[in-house]
Amino acid sequence: MSAKYIFVTGGVTSSLGKGIIAASLAKLLQARGYSVTIQKLDPYINVDPGTLNPYEHGECYVTEDGAETDLDLGHYERFLNTPTSQANNVTTGKIYQHVINQERQGAYLGKTVQVIPHITDEIKRRIKLLGETGEFEIVITEIGGTVGDIESLPYVESVRQLLWELKEEDALVIHLTLLPYLNSSQELKTKPTQHSVKLLLESGVQPDILVCRTEHAINKDMRKKIALFCNVETNSVIEALDVPTIYDVPLMMLKEKLDKIVLSKMKLSTKNEPDLESWKNFLVRHKNPKNEIRIGLIGKYVELPDAYKSIVEAFIHAGAFNEARVRLQYIHSELIGDDNVAQKLGDLDGILVAPGFGERGIEGKIIAIKYARENKVPFFGICLGMQMAVIEFARNVIGWKDAHSTEMNPKTKHAVIDMMPDQKKITAKGGTMRLGAYVCEVSKDSKAYKAYEKTKVTERHRHRFEFNNKYLADFEAAGMAVTGINPDTKLAEIVEVKEHPYFVAVQFHPEYRSTVLNPHPLFIKFVKAAVTFNQG
Numbered sequence: 045m046s047a048k049y050i051f052v053t054g055g056v057t058s059s060l061g062k063g064i065i066a067a068s069l070a071k072l073l074q075a076r077g078y079s080v081t082i083q084k085l086d087p088y089i090n091v092d093p094g095t096l097n098p099y100e101h102g103e104c105y106v107t108e109d110g111a112e113t114d115l116d117l118g119h120y121e122r123f124l125n126t127p128t129s130q131a132n133n134v135t136t137g138k139i140y141q142h143v144i145n146q147e148r149q150g151a152y153l154g155k156t157v158q159v160i161p162h163i164t165d166e167i168k169r170r171i172k173l174l175g176e177t178g179e180f181e182i183v184i185t186e187i188g189g190t191v192g193d194i195e196s197l198p199y200v201e202s203v204r205q206l207l208w209e210l211k212e213e214d215a216l217v218i219h220l221t222l223l224p225y226l227n228s229s230q231e232l233k234t235k236p237t238q239h240s241v242k243l244l245l246e247s248g249v250q251p252d253i254l255v256c257r258t259e260h261a262i263n264k265d266m267r268k269k270i271a272l273f274c275n276v277e278t279n280s281v282i283e284a285l286d287v288p289t290i291y292d293v294p295l296m297m298l299k300e301k302l303d304k305i306v307l308s309k310m311k312l313s314t315k316n317e318p319d320l321e322s323w324k325n326f327l328v329r330h331k332n333p334k335n336e337i338r339i340g341l342i343g344k345y346v347e348l349p350d351a352y353k354s355i356v357e358a359f360i361h362a363g364a365f366n367e368a369r370v371r372l373q374y375i376h377s378e379l380i381g382d383d384n385v386a387q388k389l390g391d392l393d394g395i396l397v398a399p400g401f402g403e404r405g406i407e408g409k410i411i412a413i414k415y416a417r418e419n420k421v422p423f424f425g426i427c428l429g430m431q432m433a434v435i436e437f438a439r440n441v442i443g444w445k446d447a448h449s450t451e452m453n454p455k456t457k458h459a460v461i462d463m464m465p466d467q468k469k470i471t472a473k474g475g476t477m478r479l480g481a482y483v484c485e486v487s488k489d490s491k492a493y494k495a496y497e498k499t500k501v502t503e504r505h506r507h508r509f510e511f512n513n514k515y516l517a518d519f520e521a522a523g524m525a526v527t528g529i530n531p532d533t534k535l536a537e538i539v540e541v542k543e544h545p546y547f548v549a550v551q552f553h554p555e556y557r558s559t560v561l562n563p564h565p566l567f568i569k570f571v572k573a574a575v576t577f578n579q580g
């Protein structure tokens with residue numbers, strides 16, 4: 045089976061939501077029975093976003109196979125409910141690294157190694173890789189950045205070559221643009237769209253379909269005008285209005301017939317109507333909550349909610365499941381102190397301490413956890429949040445005032461969180477953490493088991509430090525139980541405070557596995573506990 049390829053490019057500005065459009069189209073095609081995957085090509089030179097500060101591109105998303113990737117892959121998984129992998133995120137850094145390594149091994153037989161053909165060949169190889177697995181009928185490739193950027197050029201050229209190489213019905217280009225609305229003249233403007241299509245044309249790529257982001261509906265005449273000047277069919281000018289939630293976008297694209305147009309251009313059957321029953325059910329629950337709760341998200345990147353994208357989305361999934369609107373309050377951990385904690389956290393129904401790295405804001409997180417533990421507020425700690433829960437317990441319940449993680453205090457006498465021996469030798473930063481999916485055994489007598497309803501689960505990781513098993517007996521004796529362990533390494537995966545209505549903290553990242561159709565059990569139970577707390 046040879047796959048069909050859909051390329052999604054963006055024009056005019058960044059942040060138009062290419063990832064959501066790509067994921068929505070994929071959802072519709074999947075709902076019609078096609079096997080689809082989505083790939084993101086990122087034009088930056090970092091080998092992966094693992095080394096990027098979250099302020100740069102938001103959250104770093106981790107796949108089952110341990111790739112540190114762009115947050116758009118999270119959207120792909122949340123929409124499609126199927127896992128992505130290393131192959132789904134390619135960066136300029138990865139491309140060049142591969143080509144340069146090949147060159148050092150003499151693979152180019154004395155030739156001058158150049159952007160064209162060597163870099164473009166490598167880009168094309170990466171695009172076709174997913175199609176050649178035989179797993180997918182359709183591969184959607186999202187080209188990061190905006191057409192016209194210098195760094196996007198090799199990608200656009202690779203798309204041009206693939207369009208030439210592949211049969212007409214086996215590849216097409218969707219270009220996402222913006223129709224700005226001028227308040228003074230009260231009209232939508234098409235000129236930036238025309239210009240961005242011209243830029244694509246300069247690189248030899250004619251888009252087949254235009255998806256136009258707009259704040260106002262576009263009428264027939266305007267569609268015709270855009271079609272005429274951009275050389276596409278009138279029905280291939282798709283309106284993408286602003287909508288209340290990203291999860292409305294597939295239905296909006298269905299109304300605009302984006303899936304039908306794509307399928308007919310690719311000579312694929314449109315016979316099966318898309319089955320979106322469960323998707324629509326989710327939306328009904330999401331939009332008609334019976335309760336409202338406030339959850340505090342305590343972190344140090346709170347100025348940029350994209351830094352916690354998967355957590356935010358996991359709450360939307362779990363909220364809909366519980367028919368509760370989750371109002372997330374982003375609280376900067378640096379601003380929490382002993383004197384103001386009650387005032388800052390007093391009206392919350394649940395407290396989540398977020399993942400993170402480094403020392404900034406650490407003490408505020410510990411104070412927030414103490415507040416949650418003592419006041420019996422439902423608590424959920426993720427990764428660093430779990431490590432801080434362990435430290436808080438060691439300091440304030442067991443009484444080891446100097447307890448810490450060696451990440452923040454390498455000299456502490458009570459290193460309750462410590463680096464694993466195999467991590468100690470590592471100095472390189474990229475891709476060297478404990479990454480990807482590991483098995484966790486859940487003990488039956490636990491809140492975690494009540495959530496999962498099974499004893500063997502798999503969860504994704506991204507960290508270097510771990511619970512120090514040297515102190516396990518002390519913790520258990522004092523009332524903090526390890527209720528999830530890695531069966532091979534015996535590393536602690538889940539800890540719970542027994543004398544608390546809901547205090548669960550996990551070393552892994554459950555948020556990466558929450559999807560619209562499969563909300564994560566731990567988020568479901570945390571939201572449920574917060575609803576109970578709110579009503580109690």
Ligand code: GLN
Pocket residue numbers: 398399400401402426427428429451506507508509510
């Ligand atoms: N900084 C911690 C570690 O490396 C936690 C990482 C995280 O929260 N993702 O172990």
